[in-house]
Amino acid sequence: MTSSTSNSDNNNKKPTEEKTNMTDKLKDPLKDQQVEDTELAPLDAKERRKVGAYTVLFGGLTVLLAMLLVNGGIALLRYQSLNPFSIERIQTSADKLDIALSIPEDDPRQVVYVMGSSLVHFGFSPDVFDEYMNNAGVPTVSYNFGFGNADPSIHVKFARKLARTFEGQPKRVDRIIYEFAPHGSTYQRAATSGQLDHATTAVLSSWSDIGEKLRENPEEAFALMNTRLFRSGVPAEAITHMLSMPIKVAELDAAVKDRPEPVAMDNLGWDLFHQLRSDWPDSIPFGGWSDRYRGGFPPTASPRALELSDEVMRRMQDPVRMERSRQQRIACCDMLELHIDPQMIADVIQTIRYAQSVAKDVDIVIMPLNQDIVQISDQGMQNFAKALDEIVAATGVDIVDLYKTPYLGVEYFFDVDHYTIFKGRHKVTTLMAEKYAESAIATAE
Amino acid sequence: MIFNSAIFFWFFSSFFLLFKFVFTDRRKIIWLMVISSLVFYGTWNYNFIILLVFSALADYLIAQKVEENRHDPVLKKRWLITSITLNLGILAIFKYNNFILQSVQDFVLLFGGHVSVPTLSIILPVGISFYTFQSMSYTIDVYRGDMKAHRGFLEFLATLSFFPQLVAGPILRAKQILPQIVAMRTPTTFQIRAGMLLIMLGLLKKTGADMMAGPVSYAFDGPEPVSTFETWTGLLAFSAQIYGDFSGYSDIAIGVALMLGIYIPMNFNLPWFSTSPVDLWRRWHISLSSWLRDYLYISLGGNRNGKRARNLFLTMVLAGLWHGASWTFVSWGAYMGMLVVVTNWLNDQAILKGWTQSKNWGATLIKIIVTHYLVILSWPLFRGSDLATAGEMFITMHVPQAAEVSAGAGIVMALVVAGLLIMHFVDALRIRYGDALTQRQWLYWPILLVGFTLFFTVGDFGHDFIYFQF
Numbered sequence: 065m066t067s068s069t070s071n072s073d074n075n076n077k078k079p080t081e082e083k084t085n086m087t088d089k090l091k092d093p094l095k096d097q098q099v100e101d102t103e104l105a106p107l108d109a110k111e112r113r114k115v116g117a118y119t120v121l122f123g124g125l126t127v128l129l130a131m132l133l134v135n136g137g138i139a140l141l142r143y144q145s146l147n148p149f150s151i152e153r154i155q156t157s158a159d160k161l162d163i164a165l166s167i168p169e170d171d172p173r174q175v176v177y178v179m180g181s182s183l184v185h186f187g188f189s190p191d192v193f194d195e196y197m198n199n200a201g202v203p204t205v206s207y208n209f210g211f212g213n214a215d216p217s218i219h220v221k222f223a224r225k226l227a228r229t230f231e232g233q234p235k236r237v238d239r240i241i242y243e244f245a246p247h248g249s250t251y252q253r254a255a256t257s258g259q260l261d262h263a264t265t266a267v268l269s270s271w272s273d274i275g276e277k278l279r280e281n282p283e284e285a286f287a288l289m290n291t292r293l294f295r296s297g298v299p300a301e302a303i304t305h306m307l308s309m310p311i312k313v314a315e316l317d318a319a320v321k322d323r324p325e326p327v328a329m330d331n332l333g334w335d336l337f338h339q340l341r342s343d344w345p346d347s348i349p350f351g352g353w354s355d356r357y358r359g360g361f362p363p364t365a366s367p368r369a370l371e372l373s374d375e376v377m378r379r380m381q382d383p384v385r386m387e388r389s390r391q392q393r394i395a396c397c398d399m400l401e402l403h404i405d406p407q408m409i410a411d412v413i414q415t416i417r418y419a420q421s422v423a424k425d426v427d428i429v430i431m432p433l434n435q436d437i438v439q440i441s442d443q444g445m446q447n448f449a450k451a452l453d454e455i456v457a458a459t460g461v462d463i464v465d466l467y468k469t470p471y472l473g474v475e476y477f478f479d480v481d482h483y484t485i486f487k488g489r490h491k492v493t494t495l496m497a498e499k500y501a502e503s504a505i506a507t508a509e
Numbered sequence: 510m511i512f513n514s515a516i517f518f519w520f521f522s523s524f525f526l527l528f529k530f531v532f533t534d535r536r537k538i539i540w541l542m543v544i545s546s547l548v549f550y551g552t553w554n555y556n557f558i559i560l561l562v563f564s565a566l567a568d569y570l571i572a573q574k575v576e577e578n579r580h581d582p583v584l585k586k587r588w589l590i591t592s593i594t595l596n597l598g599i600l601a602i603f604k605y606n607n608f609i610l611q612s613v614q615d616f617v618l619l620f621g622g623h624v625s626v627p628t629l630s631i632i633l634p635v636g637i638s639f640y641t642f643q644s645m646s647y648t649i650d651v652y653r654g655d656m657k658a659h660r661g662f663l664e665f666l667a668t669l670s671f672f673p674q675l676v677a678g679p680i681l682r683a684k685q686i687l688p689q690i691v692a693m694r695t696p697t698t699f700q701i702r703a704g705m706l707l708i709m710l711g712l713l714k715k716t717g718a719d720m721m722a723g724p725v726s727y728a729f730d731g732p733e734p735v736s737t738f739e740t741w742t743g744l745l746a747f748s749a750q751i752y753g754d755f756s757g758y759s760d761i762a763i764g765v766a767l768m769l770g771i772y773i774p775m776n777f778n779l780p781w782f783s784t785s786p787v788d789l790w791r792r793w794h795i796s797l798s799s800w801l802r803d804y805l806y807i808s809l810g811g812n813r814n815g816k817r818a819r820n821l822f823l824t825m826v827l828a829g830l831w832h833g834a835s836w837t838f839v840s841w842g843a844y845m846g847m848l849v850v851v852t853n854w855l856n857d858q859a860i861l862k863g864w865t866q867s868k869n870w871g872a873t874l875i876k877i878i879v880t881h882y883l884v885i886l887s888w889p890l891f892r893g894s895d896l897a898t899a900g901e902m903f904i905t906m907h908v909p910q911a912a913e914v915s916a917g918a919g920i921v922m923a924l925v926v927a928g929l930l931i932m933h934f935v936d937a938l939r940i941r942y943g944d945a946l947t948q949r950q951w952l953y954w955p956i957l958l959v960g961f962t963l964f965f966t967v968g969d970f971g972h973d974f975i976y977f978q979f
Contacts, residue, residue, distance in 0.1 A: 107693060115529065126705075126958050126961060130958055130961035130964075133962045134965045282510075283510065286519060289515065
């Protein structure tokens with residue numbers, strides 16, 4: 065091949081470990097790049113392949129090892145921490161969605177799925193609920209599908225997965241109780257769902273969803289595939305988000321001026337975590353989903369764990385710490401004014417519709433509010449009521465409203481909105497069971 | 510398709526396998542490069558592939574005409590003017606149309622008149638400022654006799670559309686890269702390793718830059734009044750962000766090209782360690798500043814006829830305009846031009862010679878700080894939405910504001926300064942010891958492994974690079 069442009073006859077030079085003035089050339093590539101009329105030497109295919117193989121082998125191995133290290137780190141964090149990226153509980157729950165199909169059709173028990181946020185995860189005990197219902201003469205088997213940090217934009221993807229799981233199957237689920245948390249549906253809250261949104265899309269989408277995404281946004285589709293296949297469902301943003309949390313929390317804490325320091329925790333929280341992990345080997349870490357406890361936690365634990373729990377909860381309920389928690393919830397979720405995002409309501413409605421395609425009956429539950437600490441404004445209550453009206457009008461669901469009745473005080477909460485793992489969880493689950501037992505008995509009569 | 514995305518990883522991996530293992534014939538490899546580059550470009554908007562090919566074809570043909578008429582200065586010049594008009598015309602239509610129309614309207618309004626000029630809704634093709642400059646330089650080089658017109662459109666198109674540098678530079682000249690594309694030299698394993706090191710460092714710098722987005726956005730885009738302290742935090746963060754983002758992109762581009770056996774010039778040389786505005790422009794976006802020097806400043810007359818100041822100033826104003834179609838960028842260019850002119854004037858004054866030539870570390874540090882302060886003063890123009898906002902920001906920087914400092918501001922400032930310094934020190938280490946490291950494989954591979962692990966751990970995939978908009 066003849067060309068008017070050529071610069072060298074060193075095409076066939078063997079790659080060398082000599083330094084070859086690399087830095088100089090990077091700085092001044094004009095050097096020795098003259099246009100000449102010479103015959104170009106044929107390419108040395110063998111040499112090209114040799115260098116290619118070197119690159120693929122060493123470069124590829126390095127990238128692969130780096131990915132393995134990242135995945136190893138993720139696995140380690142998952143084992144040692146409590147739901148560190150929020151996605152692990154969603155991932156494992158999604159794999160268990162078809163659990164109702166394993167229950168024989170002639171089993172007389174009512175199958176109940178309870179879906180929602182961390183309020184359900186920490187506040188609903190399938191064991192307590194089922195025991196109450198069984199004692200009330202309504203044999204029931206219930207499952208906890210609540211997970212932390214998820215808002216309706218995440219729930220809707222989970223519910224879509226649920227609907228797909230049951231597509232073409234008999235309606236084996238008798239009831240889905242979907243928890244609606246108003247402060248999880250505000251504009252402020254919506255702004256924070258970014259990284260979990262990507263992770264849940266990666267984990268809960270079907271391959272055809274991702275294929276469709278490939279047509280409209282190839283970059284996003286590849287990123288989803290990458291997260292799903294090579295990062296255990298944990299995008300880099302989730303890790304950055306986790307690492308930045310101490311700074312964000314410090315910023316939020318510092319937002320309240322001249323405030324006394326709360327009672328020190330003295331590492332008791334981690335002592336309790338490790339004790340519970342040894343007491344409940346099937347249920348820990350909290351990020352997972354245990355078949356044995358149907359997604360919840362056991363109703364009780366060892367005396368040491370109970371003792372630790374009492375002390376941890378007491379210190380968590382310290383007024384200074386509660387105020388800090390309240391401020392954080394106001395900052396992140398507009399907890400008092402409740403300016404609800406219409407997109408979130410649309411997602412709630414779609415979630416319910418998916419649920420309705422699966423279960424014979426779908427209800428919404430509003431979990432109890434920490435009324436000693438949180439006083440929703442009048443405008444907030446109006447916003448909330450309006451959102452609920454919209455949801456009911458669109459879906460026709462019943463509402464089980466435990467928001468303010470009965471009055472629950474701070475002794476049932478370990479922070480501004482989460483229930484203590486023994487007393488609070490038992491109380492809230494019993495309140496739910498009472499409502500459903502009453503309603504089931506009334507229907508039977 | 511951006512370098513820090515999963516899709517680019519798979520794109521480049523596939524390309525590399527085909528490039529090295531499947532195609533062994535030079536012509537087929539060139540075809541592969543052209544098609545891959547057009548696919549790379551087309552992922553943004555495939556309609557603009559036509560514009561890119563048209564631009565290449567036009568300059569390819571015009572350069573031949575220039576060469577054919579090399580003995581007829583008038584005709585030769587006419588062909589050159591055709592090329593320049595065409596390239597600048599493309600830029601005017603796709604990048605500057607609304608700016609020009611709006612400015613005409615505002616100008617008429619200034620004199621009490623009224624004219625309603627409809628603005629056009631034309632999408633800005635990504636990388637247009639880079640490839641038109643590159644294409645134009647080819648014709649100018651042929652006109653000046655610095656290179657011969659190339660025969661072989663495919664190779665020329667492969668050069669102009671070479672994907673590592675297509676959308677955000679560095680701005681290459683045909684005489685730098687065309688011979689390399691044609692020669693298709695096999696890189697050494699040393700060069701492969703040097704390329705991978707640059708890619709890794711580029712990805713880490715981009716990650717650092719992304720982490721600066723929060724304080725930058727707070728200072729520039731926040732709806733509420735921002736305190737003086739946080740304004741400075743945001744401005745310093747912008748220094749780190751734009752450096753990490755753009756130099757990171759350049760490093761990746763250079764690294765990717767190096768893995769294919771193509772040398773691309775270094776585009777940054779520790780710019781925030783510059784000791785004067787003149788020094789800064791020798792270290793920042795070197796491919797643009799050298800392009801402007803060679804094709805604009807020298808064409809304007811350079812430092813001949815005692816018009817150095819005028820020519821420098823004009824060159825810098827146009828450098829500002831190159832960055833964006835708005836008066837803020839023009840003002841930024843004018844400000845930079847003024848700094849360069851004043852620095853030259855001061856250098857010429859005997860009284861300051863001792864100071865400017867001092868190598869004392871204390872004096873050097875002061876010069877670095879003063880230079881960076883002058884650069885920071887320009888960020889409200891460069892990043893701000895309009896001149897009024899830039900003016901307000903300038904006041905906030907120097908007059909303490911009533912706005913309350915938000916919680917954690919000190920931590921954020923510390924992180925920003927640390928990020929800014931780390932990026933530069935890592936680059937300084939790479940420039941000084943990069944070759945030595947690349948030769949010591951027992952040290953090189955573990956460092957590469959740690960670097961990629963860090964990137965995969967916290968790298969924010971898919972964030973656009975700032976310079977794409979230019």
